[in-house]
Amino acid sequence: MWMVRAALQNSPMLRLCIFTCFLAVKADIGQECPKFTGLSIANAIIGTNLKVQILLYTRRNQNCAESFSDHNDYNLTASIHLNVTKKTIIVIHGYRPTGSPPVWIDKIKDLLLEREDVNIIIVDWNRGATTMNYPSAVSNAKKLVVILKNMIDQMLENGASLDSVYMIGVSLGAHVAGFVGKAYNGKIGRITGLDPAGPSFTGRLPHERLDFNDAQFVDVIHTDIDALGYRKPLGNIDFYPNGGTDQPGCPKTIFGGYYADKWKEHLIEKNPPVTTAYFDTSDKDPFCMYHYFVDIIIWNKSSKEGFIKIKITDNAGNTTESKIKNDAASFHQYKQAKILAGFYPDFDNISKIALTYSTRNTVGPKYKLRVLEMRLKSLSNSKRIQLCRYDFILLENIETTFKPIPCQDIAE
Structure with a gap:
């Protein structure tokens, strides 16, 4: 047995071959690949305790995630697909008042992998974000920071670079990304905040919310400032599409989220100035005005x-x-x-x-x-x-x- 274990540890190709065979067997017996946690309004009424699932996607396993949880201490270094020499994009969702999986998760994953050969880590903390009690979700979001810090530490020990870590946070997830960035003294490569949450964070000091010092480059897109979104600038550059309120083609409710179709790459400078920018979009693909x-x-x-x-x-x-x-x-x-x-x-x-x-x-x-x-x-x-x-x-x-x-x- 020890010889088999040694062979697996020393041969990534052998591990890949075995994992590929495993997926084939999995498909034959009708088992599904790991999925984002799906909950219901009933779970939101009762409330949920924090339980995190890490879903890893790369171009080699774009349609079937590797899943990591507290059972394996979120040890991504045991992954067959993770390549720490490549950029790692960590996507963090936000408050989930209904429990349903975010509709944009698969789309943003596919768009990012189409654009670049990277590691995509989807942070599934739906158990913890799903609740009618918003302060409870805020408390769980802060607990999530410790888990993500431990995960990134393991990656750094195995050759990853903070320069190559890019965090995309939505709503509460934007502030989570900021707190993780603070834990590394702002040395993470980049943070993008999509519609950062306003409640519990508006009026707070920089160390209590997302701030432009949390990464080498922080860009923020405000899309719901007339409801639950954070109104004031937070990053090196803050975008206010269509004034930052209701977005064409998106649901005109306080839960109308940011659509991945409109996500764009922005010019990144070293030591960038703090800037605010406004632009308009249409309600149809390609959303240009x-x-x-x-x-x-x-x-x-x-x-x-x-x-x-x-x-x-x-x-x-x-x-x-x-x-x-x-x-x-x-x-x-x-x-x-x-x-x-x-x-x-x-x-x-x-x-x-x-x-x-x-x-x-x-x-x-x-x-x-x-x-x-x-x-x-x-x-x-x-x-x-x-x-x-x-x-x-x-x-x-x-x-x-x-x-x-x-x-x-x-x-x-």
Whole structure:
């Protein structure tokens, strides 16, 4: 027996062969591969104690996880598939008030493995996150930190590098990632916080929540700040898609999560500055919105404020209206007023532009803008020809449609 044990320890290929045969036998006898824990609303009502399952996926076992639990002390170094010389991405879900598995787990795993040959570790703490008592889930989340720290320590002892550890945390999981990062003095390679939880963390000091010092690079995407999400910036760069509130195509409830389809890789710098960024998405694949600046210079001697509704039409007669809700613009004589427009389809050839000026006042006189120049400039495609129209009048609440011409210059 000791000879067999020695052979297994010294021959990764032998272990892989045996594991492959094991999977084949498993399939033949109808047994399923390890799955994320599925619970119900009944479990949430009763409450659950913390019990963690670690699911490891690589390109070699993308559809059948290796499972690790407290029975084997979460000892991933005994894994057949783990390669500690590669990047390891640790995905941590958050509060589960209904007990159902997160719908995005398999999708984000497959997308990440399609993008890069890495180790994917799904941290299944559904037993502990499933409860109607939110403070109980917060308490269990903090206990989870100890388990993950022990797991990473084992990996480091066997040749892994903190630089290659990347944690993606959702909701409560974002703060868990932050606490793990603090345990390593911010030397983990990267943390991404997806809709970090607000309750129990809003107003807390940096050591009590996710913070930009918790990793070499921390990026955060806020998608539910009007409900359970954390409102203020937390990372080196914080993104607020669609203002950080309800997301197009996602359920408009406080439990509407972040969809993996919209997850993007961001530029990582050493010693990055703290930055806040805003962008818009559509509700359909590929979720892109195409942005333009509409620059307007007026003749009017008196300054005016108001809103501009923008429509564009292509050569085939297709028409689309800007989906961005701007604040009132200020128009001053001979000064450029910039208005951001965003369209879901991207028209290669714009044949018509329609503008409507409004003060949104229901009483009082109607105004008009005497436009010296209107310039449409693509932000999504900087090489696209800028389109202009010169010397026309916008009457309040009346749509004015015209055929644009190439601008006479390319001045900013």
